[in-house]
Amino acid sequence: MKITKLTTYIVPPRWCFLKIETDEGVVGWGEPVVEGRAHSVAAAVEELSDYLIGKDPRHIEDHWTVLYRGGFYRGGAIHMSALAGIDQALWDIKGKALGVSVSQLLGGPVRDSIRVYSWIGGDRPADTAAAAREAVARGFTAVKMNGTEELQFVDSYEKVEATLANVAAVREAVGPHIGIGVDFHGRVHKPMAKVLIKELDPYKLMFIEEPVLSENYEALKELAPLTSIPIALGERLYSRWDFKRILSEGYVDIIQP
Template identity: 65%
Template sequence: MKITDFKLYQVPPRWLFLKIETDEGISGWGEPIVEGRAYTVEACVTELMDYMIGEDPRHIEDHFQVLYRGGFYRGGPILMSAISGIEQALWDIKGKYYNMPVYEMLGGAARHDIQVYSWIGGDRPQDVGAAAKEKADAGFTAIKMNGTEEMNYIDSYSKVDAAISRVAAIREAVGDDFGIGIDFHGRVHKAMAKILVKELEPYRPMFIEEPVLAENLEAFQAVANHTTIPIAAGERNYTRWGFKQMLTDGVVDIIQPDLSHAGGILESKKIATMAETFDVAVAPHAPLGPINLAASLQLDACTPNCIIQEQSLGIHYNQGSDLLDYLENPDLFKYANGSVKIPEGVGLGVEIDEARVIEAAKTGHRWKNPVWRNKDGTFAEW
């Protein structure tokens, strides 16, 4: 079997889909995307596919080695996201060829379903108590929210109080056994993060995410020394080498590789296995499209230390198009009792409505990350 062609589709709200075709009529889908850099990743995929045309798509490990190491310069969000989408599509082809789900080729199922959480509150969270209650009434057992808006190195305690009051409102609305993930999105600096985590402890969050920027591991250690709340990070880490120091430093309790950024399904499996040796849980990052989520569920299926799965249904970024809009089998992501069943279909298990994708790609998107500034005009992390 040989790869013969590929197609790339930029579709709203902010996604990039890849279809790889073979001479045996089997095709596979992947989602190579960096949010806000779709055109850049598209160019990278196109360059990498120069090598892939004519190759056997089943040789996934070797293709990863060549695409990652063969260009001499390695890593980073653009290259790794391009490789991730290609790798997902190769697994989709391989699973269809052998008539089995991807997770069956990675050791088989270790579970029958996995808990999912839903986003509330937007980039600048508000009315989160009512929103959390709405999600609980819809059957979810956990939510995630942005913890705060922009915050300077040293900032007002009123921002701290506002963040705490929002979490308190959620806990009051949904009770003690409901999971609350609080994403600081790297917006907070060390001094303010230490204050926030201490103030949040009485509300028993499920985890706090990126309390400081992931590259500041020494600041992670300072925050970890100030709290018993589990700390999560990893959406901006790439390959097992990008997670190695975070794990050896012991500064996180949950890692969050994104299967469209970290290197794909097999690389994320390797990362998760590394984490298991450090007694660290995995919660794949997935605020993207349906192919990314389908790939994530393949990892969840065969990875015992995966504990919960992010998903983007109804997320504030999905304006005009949502998670299920490009699927012929939307029941794949049917949530019940706060969980989703592990897919049973072949490959990634996702059936893409290609006609809908082609039509949507005529519109495309120009989604960009917002640029935030502090009151004094200095740049603020989004």
């Protein structure tokens, strides 16, 4: 079997899909995209596609390694999202060619179901509380919300209190046993993160996400000891090498690859 063609499809407002075709008629689909950079990722797929034409699509690991290591510059949001979309499409082809699901090829299913949270957004306590109640009514046992608007390097306690009021309203709306994740989106500089993370402790959150940006990861050494809430991070990390330090140092409790 040989790869004959790669085609990307930009779907507004933010998606990009990839179709990989083969000479045996088996077609694989992947999603090479990162928000706001769909065209850049599609261009990266185009740059990587020369290598793939004529190759056997079933040699997935070999292709991944060449496409990752073959260039002088490696990694980052664009390159890794392009590579991920290609990887998905190649696995899709392999599964279809063998007549089995990809989960079977990767070792078989581990769960029949998985707990998920619902994003509830909302910046005002009344909105978030109502959205949280609605999510719980739909059967969710966990929700995730915005932590805060942008905080300056050293900001006012008024904004901290607004965040606390928002979280308190959600906790009150859903009761003590629903999981609440609070996403800081890396919008909080370390001095205010220290304040906020400590103040959030009484609300028994499921996790705090990106209390600082991944590139300021070293700040977590100071922040993690200030709270008993699990810390989540990783949606802006793109490879096992990006996660190496996170895993070895142990300040992050939940990784979000």
